[in-house]
Amino acid sequence: MAEINKVAVIGAGVMGAGIAAHVANAGHEVLLLDIVPDGAEDRSGIAKGAIAKLLKADPAPLSHKRNAKRIMPGNIEDNLDALSECDWIIEAVIERLDIKQSLYEKIDAVRKPDAVVSSNTSTIPLEQLTAKMSASMQENFLITHFFNPPRYMRLLEVVSGEKTSADAVARVSAFSDHKLGKSIVTCKDRPGFIANRLGIYWVATAIQEAMDQGLTIEEADAVAGRPCGVPKTGVFALMDLVGLDLMPHVVGSMLDALPKDDPFVTGHKPNPLIEKLIADGYTGRKGKGGFYRLNREGGQKVKEGIDLKTGEFRPSIRASLESAKLKPQKLRDLVTHEDKGGQFAWKVLAKTLSYAANLVPEAADDIVAVDEAMRLGYNWKFGPFELIDMMGADWFAEALEKDGMDVPGLLKIASGKSFYRIEGNKVQYLTVDGDYADRARPEGVIMLEDIKRGQQPVLKNGSASVWDIGDGVLCFEFTSKMNSLDAEILGLIKKTVRLVQKDYKALVVYNEGSNFSAGANLGLALFAANIAAWPEIENIVETGQEAYKALKYAPFPVVGAPSGMALGGGCEILLHCDAVQAHLETYIGLVECGVGLVPAWGGCKELIDRWTKNPKWPNGAMAPVGKAFEIISTATVAKSAEEAKTHLFFRDHDRITMNRYRLLADAKAYALELVDGYEAPEESTYRLPGESAKVAFEMAVDGFHRMGKATDYDRVVAGELGAVLSGGDTDVTEELSEDDVLELERDAFMRLARKSGTLARVEHMLLKGKPLRN
Incomplete structure (x- = not known):
């Protein structure tokens, strides 16, 4: 070929x-x-x-x-x-x-x-x-x-x-x-193929049902979003994102191409409101707004939403429906909820999921294709047939019948069954013949979710698990919320290093969450700070330093395999791996300054080390620490694995995987490639510039402060960062060890952790999800 x-x-x-x-x-x-x-x-x-x-x-x-x-x-x-x-x-x-x-x-x-x-x-x-x-x-x-x-x-x-x-x-x-x-x-050669045919029908149905049932756009988005396993945009915000002006064109094409008895055609109603919004220039985010807009009159920024009854903009309303608070796993509770959100959810899901069932085998050979198309084409967390299984195929069919709706033939085939089942540690799906077939992965793909069905973890605690992925390689998986890092993860890293050294060849650090790791568990840190548990906080900092050093100097290869966000401590663990096999869409950075802290699990020392050894960067003690200061103080985040190499979060020998499904297989292969002749790296030493660099950093930050680009507390945090990167009370004639720099990180972290400005930043990040500019 x-x-x-x-x-x-x-x-x-x-x-x-x-x-x-x-x-x-x-x-x-x-x-x-x-x-x-x-x-x-x-x-x-x-x-x-x-x-x-x-x-x-x-x-x-x-x-x-x-x-x-x-x-x-x-x-x-x-x-x-x-x-x-x-x-x-x-x-x-x-x-x-x-x-x-x-x-x-x-x-x-x-x-x-x-x-x-x-x-x-x-x-x-x-x-x-x-x-x-x-x-x-x-x-x-x-x-x-x-x-x-x-x-x-x-x-x-x-x-x-x-x-x-x-x-x-x-x-x-x-x-x-x-x-x-x-x-x-x-896909089969049918109008709209799979994802758009079903996705556009879902959007059009949700918009019409929201209008018919008297929901606000905020209520409709709150219910049709996360409770249904759909991104929080829901439908109205989604239309703003993709562009309202595309809707009439795409819907018109579908109406022309589909059979006249198709539910897409028979259920269609013209929408004068959308036509008016487009005519007035409200085409979505690419225009001056859509269903939502930012009103900047009088120098203010007020988020507004369209009133579906009057067609006029008004201040955005916070949705307070009880049904909007339910999780996707409670889908039957959602569609049977007595409030109007529950009734709306039922109407939308009943029509959408029924339509999905009618697409097999008309537009797709099997349910797997439909589910994959909606997960990856519309970012649904669960495919249509997975959603039906959550409610129960029999229950869903009975509810359709009770509501006077047609029951699709595929649902009748599923009577007494589920669309998916686990058989012999394999996922099987229901075929149009009523039999089950194994869900196949593309050749060469390894998924941790498949491995986990067939074995017990080698090691495990409440925040992490270790799995045998074959050929002498273990996989360390974070399992905490947002894969945030805590004492349990750090402790298990130490145990894992000892286990691999004894019985295995290599280790891969990987998980299949949306994000590799959002960093340290800030909630636990804030709790400890509020009760003045300073020894506990310092112990976690020291434990993290020890765990990451153990990874770096383990007598076997360690390969990090991130995807999504790898921030703070999540970035630091990758800095201590021998190599990284990253998904292209890896967003990595040392963001601790944004919450009033400094990297203290070795992030400062590793970035200094990389910029010092970078042959393309100027020689001398000042240039490398200056670059590290610039990257860390501004909480720089690389927006791709390729960009991460520019900042030296990744090195030239680190590799990039384009397909997320192939990441674990590529990381395992890389780890095995490094096994033969592997030698742990030698410990680094540092010659840092001392007081002169610290003064230079303070002057630079003062300049940004005068221009309004740095806040009062930015100066405080930058001062502590400068103390670490400059080497503290030293000069270029003195040689510092890694432990010396780690001590500087730890001391600066603890000084900042005691300050009210840092606690305010941490609390704001937890509540608002964005940095506080204090």
């Missing part, structure tokens, strides 16, 4: 440019083409303008700004011949069949015979797209439906036709999986 190396994207709109950016993130050259506007001075101006926007967009489409250099701008009149060098050509132009077909004819004239061509369409069936194509191009044509933004959304829907070659599908799927980090869901 020929590999895909160079890619082309035709269509430099938001979606096309985003796809091109992510191909560049994967390390591949990509050609970005668009039309030549009438009278244009720069014939490739559209593509060049798109690249310029990529560099400014937030969230960033590029995992590092330098990746923009891999995107080559052009136009379809002058640069079409360049497609002959491309292995995969992605069409992402306007959703008009005539324009697409005309473009395909031009592509066919210049493409390589084995180049794969795909469309990013979400509405036009493949059968129509290929109607005028040559036979050879049909063999290499398919639909690859990316979700916006392409860097962050892990779903890729793939649709192939009867004439599409298996090789074309395999090449694109392999590249998208391994290089772009996508989870491939195979």
Whole structure:
């Protein structure tokens, strides 16, 4: 099977440019083409303008700004011949069949015979797209439906036709999986495929039901969000995020394409409010607001929401429904709750989940594809069939019947059963034949959740577990809330090091939470501070230093495998690993200054060490500690694993995994690769500049304070950080050990922990989830 190396994207709109950016993130050259506007001075101006926007967009489409250099701008009149060098050509132009077909004819004239061509369409069936194509191009044509933004959304829907070659599908799927980090869901050639067909129906249903039942937008979002296992945006805030102006276009396409008896069509009602909002420029966050807006009149920032009855904006209302406080695991309690939120939840879920059941096998071969599509395409925590299982398939069917609704055939097949079950430590799913089949993972994928079904942990306490993942490798997993770090985790690290040294080859630090670790457990720290349990706090600091040092100098390889946030102590544990295999979407930083503290589990010493040994950084004692001061004092967080290397949170030999599902397998392989001939690192020593550096740091912070960029308490915290990084009462002629620097960290931490300004910051972070600027 020929590999895909160079890619082309035709269509430099938001979606096309985003796809091109992510191909560049994967390390591949990509050609970005668009039309030549009438009278244009720069014939490739559209593509060049798109690249310029990529560099400014937030969230960033590029995992590092330098990746923009891999995107080559052009136009379809002058640069079409360049497609002959491309292995995969992605069409992402306007959703008009005539324009697409005309473009395909031009592509066919210049493409390589084995180049794969795909469309990013979400509405036009493949059968129509290929109607005028040559036979050879049909063999290499398919639909690859990316979700916006392409860097962050892990779903890729793939649709192939009867004439599409298996090789074309395999090449694109392999590249998208391994290089772009996508989870491939195979869809049938039906309108909207899977995720959008169900997702748009869910959004439209929820909006209509909220209006019919008299809920406010805040109440609807509160109920349709977390209690249903959906992101807290719910539906109205979600529409603001994706853009209200897209709704009429997408819904119109679905209404035109679907059979007239489809519930999407029969249940549709025109929505004058959405039409008015769009006409008035309220297209969502990209405009001046949508269902929600920030009113900046009079210099104020007042969050407002639309009144669904009057169509006028009013101050946002906090939802106080009891049903909105329920957790997803209590789904049956939610849909049977007596308040209006419960009735709303039932109507929305009854219609949405019934619709999902009707999509199998019409749009998807099995329930696994539908669940995966909604989890990764719409960020649902649970797929539709997992939600039905939470309520009970029989109960759900009976409730539908009682409410006068049709019971889908798949629900009748599930009578007396569940959609998923565990059999022989494997997850099985119900097929359309009424039998069960094993849920398969892609080849080479290892998931800790699968391993945990078949064994007991090697070690365990209330905050962490250790698992045998085979071949002599153990996996250390945080299990506390938000994977926050506490004394139990630190104690288990020490036990694990002794166990691996005795009976195993290597250790991987990994978990499958949304975030690797949010850092130390601030709630416990605040409680201890409020009762003046200073010896306890100091003991935890010292225990953390000992545990992380034990990892660093263990006589076996330790590989950290983060994904999501790795902050504070979560960053520090990775700084002490021999190597890191990080998911691209790792957001890492030493953020302790934001809560009035300094890194004290070795973060300061490790960052000094890395910048001192960095051959690209100036020599001398001052430059490395100055860089460490800049990064730590500003609580710098890298917004990708690639960016983390810029700050030296990760090193050149640390590796990046694009597909989240492949992270554990890659980390295990890396750990085993390091086993042969492994030698623990030698202890570092430090020559720090002393008082002169501390004074320089204070002067810099004073300057920021005068400009209003640093607060009064920032000066206090920065002063303690400067004392650590400068080496305290020392100068460059003295050699400090790691333990000397750890003592400086510990002393500074304890001084700050006793201050009211720090306690105020910690409390504010716990209550508000953001730093206090005191």
